[in-house]
Amino acid sequence: MANLRRNSQIVLATASSGIAATLLPCGRTAHSRFGIPIDIEPISICKITKNCDLAKLIRITNAIIWDEAPMINRYCVEALDRSLQDIMNINAPFGGKIMIMGGDFRQVLPVIEKGSRGQMISACIVRSQLWSTTKILHLLQNMRSIHDHEFAQFLMRIGDGNEPTKEDDMVKMPAEIVIPWEGESSIKKLIQHTFPQLENHGCDASYMVERAILTPKNCDVHVLNDMIINNFPGDEHILLSFDEVEGDTHNLYQQEYLHTIAPGTLPPHILKIKIGAPLMLLRNIDPKFGLCNGTRLLCRGFFMNLLDVEILTGHNAGKRAFLPRIKLKTTDGARLPFVLIRKQFPVKLSFAITINKSQGQTIPNVRIYLPRHVFSHGQLYVALSRGVSRAATRVLIKDGKVEGEEGDFTKI
Incomplete structure (x- = not known):
């Protein structure tokens, strides 16, 4: 180009x-x-x-x-x-x-x-x-893991489905990248592995952009983000959404019910934010400026109806922007009998993100939390290949034991 x-x-x-x-x-x-x-x-x-x-x-x-x-x-x-x-x-x-x-x-x-x-x-x-x-040209060098050839070969075996498996497509994770499951306390250990000395890095953009926890489903993302933001330094700001149903002129749906709806494509009703916390943009606001769906941001300040953010990824990294509250609608994928309109800042916390959202990004210190097995083609490969080396990648598997086998297993 x-x-x-x-x-x-x-x-x-x-x-x-x-x-x-x-x-x-x-x-x-x-x-x-x-x-x-x-x-x-x-x-x-x-x-x-x-x-x-x-x-x-x-x-x-x-x-x-x-x-x-x-x-x-x-x-x-x-x-x-x-x-x-x-x-x-x-x-x-x-x-x-x-x-x-x-x-x-x-x-x-x-x-x-x-x-x-x-x-x-x-x-x-x-x-x-x-x-x-179409003429096909094969790229042969993993540029992310260029300094860890053994890890790059392991990723290729996972991606090609050549890694040895046990019954039900279970593949064994290398012992050096596994965090052993020892009950719910292992989740706190995972967070500490990912964000060491978090209290000292409240507004450190380089610290935040280099680390994240990946997990398959949005429900687990919400749990992890809530746990981390509660321990994050600074004053907490609660930002509430305004919810309505499209075409509901008689207010048939109660606000309390609408507030509980949390599809992955919309920000939550209760958005907990602190200055210095990492965020992820959920809509294409200004692609030319780098404000796209999936862009990672850092919260720099609050106003009545604006968020002051710094872009962390892409060619516009380091630039500042103001995000307003906007109206967002659910799609058919939300499987609701109506269209929910939520007026909220189009962001959510990004200490933890889904594996699908991480595709296309490089995360030097990546941690993978698997409370349940991956459910789609390529998800395990995507999660493992976000990191740059075996030393910078860790996996926590909740249900990773196979009868008669030692080590931790997960679906490929």
Whole structure:
């Protein structure tokens, strides 16, 4: 990308997720750049008219980069293909444009709500008719673990499914990265391993961005974040949301009930924050400035209706921004009989984050908490591969014993 731009050629840098887009110079999410519909269908096209400025830019573009392509539904790629053919008036893949896609098929595949394994694989780009025209280049060096070759080989075996397993796809974790389960006190030990001397690093951005606890489900994320924020130094601020049901003019739903709803895509009703605490953004606010869904932030101050935050990741790391309260809506994935509208700051604590949210990030000191086994393709690989070495990675498995075997096991 740098080489092409140096030669005065135009490259559009996009990614499937906001957090991956922030790592690219002038990066945007593919949905934002090309107007790909959110509710994608097999015959969808992008929201690009043939005479708009974006169409003119596409015509003079030399290449398009799409990072983390394996995690996007193939219908999104096919929608862009149809749109580019229409804009360029050329019946060729992507209208004759060079499309450079990057990604790792060992990671989490496209998420299909309540979908089967077959439906997830069917949504992957390898099932698209465009795959037969794709030239595949294999990257061979794990850049995160470049100084720990043995750990990098272990990650490859996990990702490829070649690590020896016991019954029910249980794989043994190396003893040197395991924190033994000794009851609920082990969770406190895990937190101390992750955030040593936390009371002395209240506003230390470099300290916070280098460590996090990963766990499969949002319910466990909430428990861990509550435990850590209670021990975090400083005065606690309780930020409450305003909840309503879309179209409920007669107030049929009580506020007390609405406040208890906590889908993973919305901030909690009770948001506990302290100055210096790490946060995660839950919506694409300003992708050009680095404020994307998944961006990690540091709380620097409070105002009546604004949060003062510092960006911790991406090319905009170190910059400050103000976040307002905004209205956020639940989607069909929340499985509610109504649409909940929650007016709240679009953030939540990020001492702990889900494994899926961590995809695309490098976390030098990563800790993995598995109170239950992973439930999706690639989750264990994603969690383990966020770290840079075996010495900087620790795993706590609650139910990790296999009858007749020594050591801790978890599902691969």
